Amino acid sequence: MIVIPVKEGENIERALKRFKRKFEKTGVVKELRERQAFSKPSIVRRTEIKKAIYIENLQRQDD
Structure with missing residues (x-):
């Protein structure tokens, strides 16, 4: 449960903006969207590799 103390x-x-940020x-919404449709493990692995290459x-x- 997310608790936002309001001063x-x-x-x-x-306060709502802080709540939305927290x-x-x-990552609840992201996980919910991922669970709506099944994706094969090979496709998940492929997307993780692509993401890692992009970040690298x-x-x-930057260097």
Whole structure:
């Protein structure tokens, strides 16, 4: 359960924004979307490798 303490006099929109940010970091929605359709383990592995290559290329460009 996500708990967001609201400070005295704090704007409700700001508290909602903090809640949404925390909720997004938990990855619940992402996991829910992944579970809606089955993907073969080979395809999952392939996408992980592509993602790793992409991140590695980004890090090389920074250097």
